[in-house]
Amino acid sequence: MKDRHLDNYGPTKDDSKSKKDGEKVPIYTGCVARFPLALREVAIVSNECAVKKYNTSSGDMGYLEVENGIERYSDALLGHMLDDTEGMKQNSEDFDVLHAAQVAWCALARLEIMLRNEGKIKSVRQPHFMRVEAMTMVDGSEPELDIALTGLT
Numbered sequence: 001m002k003d004r005h006l007d008n009y010g011p012t013k014d015d016s017k018s019k020k021d022g023e024k025v026p027i028y029t030g031c032v033a034r035f036p037l038a039l040r041e042v043a044i045v046s047n048e049c050a051v052k053k054y055n056t057s058s059g060d061m062g063y064l065e066v067e068n069g070i071e072r073y074s075d076a077l078l079g080h081m082l083d084d085t086e087g088m089k090q091n092s093e094d095f096d097v098l099h100a101a102q103v104a105w106c107a108l109a110r111l112e113i114m115l116r117n118e119g120k121i122k123s124v125r126q127p128h129f130m131r132v133e134a135m136t137m138v139d140g141s142e143p144e145l146d147i148a149l150t151g152l153t
Contacts, residue, residue: 041101042108048095049102069113077106 032039050056050063066072083091084099091099 038101038104041098042104045097045101045105048097049105052095063109064113064116070110073106073110073113077103077110080106 047058050060051058054062056062063069080091080099080102084103089098089100090096091102094102
């Protein structure tokens with residue numbers, strides 16, 4: 001049985017001559033391509049709330065060092081979820097970002113801390129390989145996204 005964390009591009013005609021990608025996690029196709037709009041909103045939370053509210057720099061990883069981080073992000077996650085379900089879609093106290101995006105950010109922060117605590121991450125590098133930019137609005141619909149991947153090896 002294949003590990004659920006591994007990539008599976010399926011069989012090729014001549015498997016002996018094809019590139020073996022079975023050990024790679026499909027970060028783009030497994031996450032970014034499926035949730036580009038949601039991830040853009042989470043990135044806005046990271047920038048607006050972290051950089052402006054807490055006066056940190058973009059890419060700052062200080063959230064990992066918050067005392068009792070799992071419990072604090074769990075509490076924050078549920079607080080934003082309650083506000084979201086009570087009809088307060090935008091958080092006027094936090095730069096009008098969506099409460100739902102803050103729920104997702106807290107869930108990601110919580111999971112990141114849990115995985116690091118369990119030793120699931122061997123090495124950590126800044127996610128410099130990916131840039132997501134909003135391009136244009138087409139007839140009032142959701143923005144099309146230009147996803148640029150660089151430095152993937």
